[in-house]
Amino acid sequence: MTTAEYVDYLIAAASGDGTLPDVGNFYGNEFHSPDENDYLFSEDPALGLPWAKIADSTVSDAEKAISAAVEAFPAWSATSVTVRAALLNKVADILEPLSYKLAVLESKDQGKTITTAKEVDIPRCLHNFRAFGTSILNHTSTSTIQSEPISALNIVTHDAVGPAVLICPWNLPLYLLSFKLAPALACGNTVIAKPSEMTSVTASVLAVAFKEAGAPPGVVNFIFGRGQTVGDYLVKSPAVKLVSFTGSTAVGKQIAIAAATTNKKVSLEMGGKNAAVVFPSVDIPDTVATLARSCFANQGEICLCTERLYVHADIYDTFLDQFVRETRKWQVGDPKDAKSRVGALISQPHFEKVNSYFKLAKSTKNAVVHCGGPVQLPELQKGYFFAPTVVSNVADDSKLLTEEIFGPFVVVSPFKTTEEVIRKANSGNYGLSASILSQNIDEVTTVARALKVGTVWANCWMVRDLRMPFGGTKESGSGRDGTAGDSLDFYSEKKTICIKFGQA
Structure with a gap:
């Protein structure tokens, strides 16, 4: 054959x-x-x-x-x-x-x-x-x-x-x-x-x-x-x-x-618990489009997907509002439909795992769930569909920010100084990849050199050249x-x- x-x-x-x-x-x-x-x-x-x-x-x-x-x-x-x-x-x-x-x-x-x-x-x-x-x-x-x-x-x-x-x-x-x-x-x-x-x-x-x-x-x-x-x-x-x-x-x-x-x-x-860092110099509409893809591509089931999003306090409110709007555009649907941008999670156990973090976010005091959660499609009622989820106002030691979720799920947090965001991005056990969004070359190089990860993307995500080494640090x-x-x-x-x- x-x-x-x-x-x-x-x-x-x-x-x-x-x-x-x-x-x-x-x-x-x-x-x-x-x-x-x-x-x-x-x-x-x-x-x-x-x-x-x-x-x-x-x-x-x-x-x-x-x-x-x-x-x-x-x-x-x-x-x-x-x-x-x-x-x-x-x-x-x-x-x-x-x-x-x-x-x-x-x-x-x-x-x-x-x-x-x-x-x-x-x-x-x-x-x-x-x-x-x-x-x-x-x-x-x-x-x-x-x-x-x-x-x-x-x-x-x-x-x-x-x-x-x-x-x-x-x-x-x-x-x-x-x-x-x-x-x-x-x-x-x-x-x-x-x-x-x-x-x-x-x-x-x-x-x-x-x-x-x-x-x-x-x-x-x-x-x-x-x-x-x-x-x-x-x-x-x-x-x-x-x-x-x-x-x-x-x-x-x-x-x-x-x-x-x-x-x-x-x-x-x-595994990974990848961070993205957004500085005030970015073009916000372009940046939210790039980061939405980094968070939700392949239903978030990519080891390189962003699960932690740190945004400078000067643009935090504006950015969060536009990012949530962009996230809601990601249509969940039949994988065969060309209009669908989010398909189904791999299995019921994995669906339940992702949903457990959604329930944790809903029950966490002061946390804000802006969008997302389980989805039941009329024509595919037994499918494992989950809408892209954005959560904010979460403590640094929350499981939402420390454990790999491996689904269409991201937590957005503010930062004030470069030193603070480097510390936050490097916290935790994983070190696979990270993204930096900035038009300031000093910010890009300073943060990139300080991050304890295997790959850093600046103003892009998942751009791969096979001639470059790929892998992770720490428990990644x-x-x-x-x-x-x-x-x-x-x-x-x-x-x-x-x-x-x-x-x-």
Whole structure:
């Protein structure tokens, strides 16, 4: 079956033809039913109903995928970077004509609007494969010639590490999976990918695409199911040499501890409680539009979304009024409707989590809830819809300002001095990203240098150049990704080779 044929099969199911497609594990270039023949339901968050069945894998399933990756590693790690780059580019070429259909599937599985998937997720997935395919061809290593104490040539090689486990979250399924798959394969590793059990369907499309593109058996493998079952086993397996994880801080810490027992290389991209800082020099209408997107894009289900908004006291009242007006323009609706800017939250448990913070805000003395809350759409009454929410007048130590909500929810607070806002922005356990809005270059540079985060955006948000390092500080993670060495360093082992010149 070609990738196009497989996508059409899934699209038919997404269109409501009564079929619940089975997504089995993929190893050895074939799909396999789980050993115990158990499946999980993948829900359409907009309908609150199952639309696909995902393998509920066990340890025996994971062992087979690991074995396939181990067997394939010697040959794949010995291939040239030209071969690996060609594979990544071929996968992108196969997927690109299917972009709109992939956006439909991503929306169906995750709840985001088709527009978001079409404009963000799918283009970035294609870009990831092509960017790393190009980067590996142009990657250079350090070399030196020394004359003392002897004459010698020193060169550095980048060796493949071994079978790599890639654990991905549910918020940007294809986008983030491709951000791990591409560099891992480019460096010569074989992979076992473990997508979230809530959003595994489009990962199965990647499996078919890699086979069609000519990936040898065992190079790319997918295990589906629960993290506490197969994810834990994959991380602890001595045969796995590297783990890359994106997800919650709580799970990331568990993975770090588990991986330490076999001294694996580990990269963790975890939670965030990102702040934005607004100074008086901004153009307020432009700024509120930028910040609304930073707060509510993808239903706020992006680790980089803004959840804390600090506005200078001189413009606080005016800004807050315009920001609330802008927020109310963000239409909640059917993800298939092009007019919808906010789709459905991923699941009922996550809906209840976000709603618990809404209830906390409503019950907090002096707090003001300006807009937002649960939404029930007449045509989608079982869907998990939540309107963009703006809250103000909240104490600094409130859970609303210290805990990651991961939904369309932001708290707006005033500040008077630069020193005060730096202290507030740096408070808490997270350090993933931040935004600064100012037309004063001194304000921008002073605050940017002082913030304890991995990425600072000035007068923009989520502008990504893959050549730049990406990652978090504190409890937002460890390690960096990016084509200009960061990902390639993580997914390879550096080895120095010293060759003496002349006679022994």
